[in-house]
Amino acid sequence: MLGDTYKIWCDYAWLPAGPAPDVEIEIADGRITTVSHGRQGIHREGLTLPGFANAHSHAFHxxxxxxxxxxxxxxxxxxEQMYHVAGKLDPDSYYQLARATYAEMALAGITTVGEFHYLHHGPGGIRYEEPNAMGHALIRAATDAGIRITLIDSLYLTSNVDGASPEGVQLRFSDGDAETWAQRVTGLTGTIIGAAVHSVRAVPPAQMWPVAEFDGPIHAHVSEQRAENDACRALHHCSPTELLKEHGVLQEGFTAVHATHLSQTDINLLGTAYACFCPTTERDLGDGIGPAPALKTAGARLTLGSDSHAVIDFFEEARALELNERLASQARGHFSAAELLDAATAHDSLGWTDTGRIEVGQRADLVTVALDTPRTAGIDPEGILFAASPADIRQVMVDGREIVRDGEHAFIDVPYELREAICALY
Known part of the structure; x- marks a missing residue:
């Protein structure tokens, strides 16, 4: 419908002030032009939300x-199992797997993905004829699945904090040095490009400079494991957060992914940053529960990611932010429903500042959730994040284009494509 002007009528829509009944949304050229009370237009039964922003993805996981x-x-x-899969992929097979994975994200209401990309080269680290063949495969996969992408190209040079050279499949991740990485990244086009220090394990401090100087979103895995903290302190006599700050990577708008094992000093330093939690991956890997309330109090803006895609379910990621903290603190009520939705829709951490809210001028990224399923029947619409799953999503629009219709992807057989792409790797 991009280029058309039309109106939809939502039984309920989650506006900046919260869920409201009988909302008319007019859309022109993929953007919201009016939001008003009424019952005119294409009827959307249920609750319509802004599109979700998946701030941290590794598609091949x-x-x-x-x-x-x-x-x-x-x-x-x-x-080690992850390395096995990484070793099997080439640009064509990566495109097929990523397209199916991004289509699954669309079914889950995700309209923008931040792809933390480090699988750059061929076996043994040999470059493809087009050095960014893998990155461009990911951009094309997202476009063809109907969602928006920020490609966050990751600098990855060493296999541990001590500077050990990568070996085996890790050679596919490395450009050899920071200058070569920076030159390659200039060839990436077609969407917003971000940059990342993979982690303090993977980038020596003296090689972090091109990420610190990058003009775009900057991300890094931070303190995901206690072993990472211990190794960093043993060699550099500071935490990973302090090391990134010292070398200019931690700046306003920086995104710390996981941020699980932080000191109070680290939390204070991240007060001008985004903190991206990936609860379903963090619990799957046994990482721990990060200090989300303390980071929020310090001023950090919270975002969410599905990371390894143990599941792709942003209702689950959002409610886990609250429920994990209840387990850790033995108390309830750390985040309001509105705060959880803000974390789930924080597209600005990926460089997209004009989507994530249902208001005039925003991109028409809209997710309609049924309120008459076994999970959602009878709930207060404000409780949707604690009740729903992707199976309850009926329509998804990206830039005013319908990507999911009646709970099915509009042009991709998602289960079939996932099965074909994954089974080819085993």
Whole structure:
């Protein structure tokens, strides 16, 4: 419908002030032009929300779902299984897997994805003829699945804090040095491009400069594991957060992903940043529960990601932010429903500042959730994040274009494409 002018009537819509009944939304050229009270236009039964922003994704991890979760072991043994999948991918197979994964995200109401991209090169680290073939495959996959992407290209040079050289499949992640990484990234086009320090394990401090100087969203994995903190302190005599701050990476608008094991000093330093929590991945890997309320109090803006895609369910990610904290603190009521929705719709951490709210001038990213399913029947619409699942989503629009219709992707057979792409890797 992009380019058309039309109106939809929502039984309920979540406006900046909260859920409201009988809302008319007029859309022109993919943007919201009016929001008013009324019952005219294409009827949307249920509750219409702004589109979700998945601030942290590793698309190829989707191939691990149901294959690693029941195993004993640790984050580090899980990582070896992840390396196995990474070693099988090329630009064509990565495109197929990512397109299906992004289409699953569309079914879950995600309209923008931040793809934290570090699988850059071919086997042994040999460059493809087009050095950004893998990155461009991801951009094309998101476009073809109907969602928006910020490609966050990750600098990855070493295999541990001590500067050990990568080996095996990790060679596919590395450009060798920061200058070579920076030159390659200039060839990425087609969407908003971000930059990342993969982690303090993967980038020596002297090589962080091109990310610190990057003009765009800047992200990093931060203190996901206690072992990361211990190694950083042993070598650099400071925490990962302090190291990133010292070398200019931690700046206003920076996104710290996971931020699980932080000191009070770290929390204070992140007060001008985004903190991206990925609760379903963090619980799957046994990472721990990060200090989300303390970060919020310090001034950090909270975002959410599905990371390894143990599930792709932003209702679950949002409510887990609150429910995990209830378990940790043995108290309720840390985040309001509106605060959880703000975290789930924070597109600005990915460089998209004109979407994530249902108001005039915003992109028409709209997700309609049924209120008559076994999960949602009889609820107060404000409780939707604590009740619904992606199975309750009926329509999804991105820039005014209908991507999900009656609970099905409008042009992709998502289960079939996921099955084909994943089974080809095993």
């Amino acid at each position: 989707r191939a691990l779902r149901g294959r690693t979760h029941a195993n004993r072991g640790s984050f580090w043994t899980w990582r």
